[in-house]
Amino acid sequence: MNTMICWTIWRLMKMRSRIETLLPKDKHRIENLNYEEVYIADWKDVDSTRGVEATSYPPEINSVCLHNNNQVHIVFDAFADNALPINKGVHNKQCECVLFPLANDDCNWVLFIETKYARNSEFAFRKEHDYPSCMVNQIIETVDYFRRRSIIEENRLVHALVSFPNLADDYNDRLFDALEGSELSVDSIKLKYKIAIRGSNSAIVISDKRIKLKGDS
Numbered sequence: 452m453n454t455m456i457c458w459t460i461w462r463l464m465k466m467r468s469r470i471e472t473l474l475p476k477d478k479h480r481i482e483n484l485n486y487e488e489v490y491i492a493d494w495k496d497v498d499s500t501r502g503v504e505a506t507s508y509p510p511e512i513n514s515v516c517l518h519n520n521n522q523v524h525i526v527f528d529a530f531a532d533n534a535l536p537i538n539k540g541v542h543n544k545q546c547e548c549v550l551f552p553l554a555n556d557d558c559n560w561v562l563f564i565e566t567k568y569a570r571n572s573e574f575a576f577r578k579e580h581d582y583p584s585c586m587v588n589q590i591i592e593t594v595d596y597f598r599r600r601s602i603i604e605e606n607r608l609v610h611a612l613v614s615f616p617n618l619a620d621d622y623n624d625r626l627f628d629a630l631e632g633s634e635l636s637v638d639s640i641k642l643k644y645k646i647a648i649r650g651s652n653s654a655i656v657i658s659d660k661r662i663k664l665k666g667d668s
Contacts, residue, residue: 465555466561466602467526467528469601473600474536478530478531478533479530480529481528482527483553484507484524486522487519488518489527489550489656490505490506490507490516491515492506492510492512492513492616493566496568502529502532503548505548512616515564515612515614515616515654517654518653518656519656521657523658525550525656526550526553528549530548535593543592543593545593546564546590549561549562549564549593557607558660559659560610560659560660560661561610562610563590563594563611563612564611564614565586565589565611565613565614566614566615567582567586567613567615568616569615569618572618572622575622576626576629583627584629584633584635587635590613590646594646607645608641608645609645609647610647610662610664611648612650612652613626613649614650614651615650616652620653623649623650626650637649649664649666653665
């Protein structure tokens with residue numbers, strides 16, 4: 452089978468199948484869901500036996516919420532620690548999870564999420580913690596890994612949320628103001644990395660084709 456045929460077959464595979472084929476199954480908990488509200492929480496700081504979970508109801512800790520009133524069927528991939536291997540004992544930086552429509556194709560949305568459970572604004576934006584830079588770079592590194600492994604296309608625009616679930620959802624400007632001078636503005640990230648990114652605790656799933664982040668028109 453020649454290279455062109457192999458690549459065509461690969462492109463026809465659903466994104467879920469690409470993840471299951473290329474990445475360690477014990478590090479990726481993959482679910483299909485179509486809740487009207489999808490609540491995503493990272494439990495690792497509360498209960499070491501649990502990780503990133505998606506539920507149809509608000510969990511006992513604060514969370515990210517995807518409003519999915521049209522009940523679009525979504526694939527949710529929760530990353531365990533060291534979910535993105537490079538070589539033996541070496542792993543890529545990663546965010547918490549990725550979501551995308553079950554009917555995934557080149558025109559559908561893909562959403563990556565990174566959270567930090569800072570207990571208040573003071574902790575979230577302390578310079579020594581450097582959370583804004585860490586969060587944004589974890590998203591960029593994860594997306595880059597998915598592109599290098601051909602799980603998503605090289606030039607495909609994807610979406611991302613960097614979230615402080617314990618804070619009120621009005622910190623997008625402050626988060627990116629903290630990155631001023633680092634070339635990690637919303638516009639530069641979209642232009643350079645093809646990632647539409649926002650600091651927010653929520654997003655709206657409109658359809659298989661569309662997802663709306665804070666500030667989108």
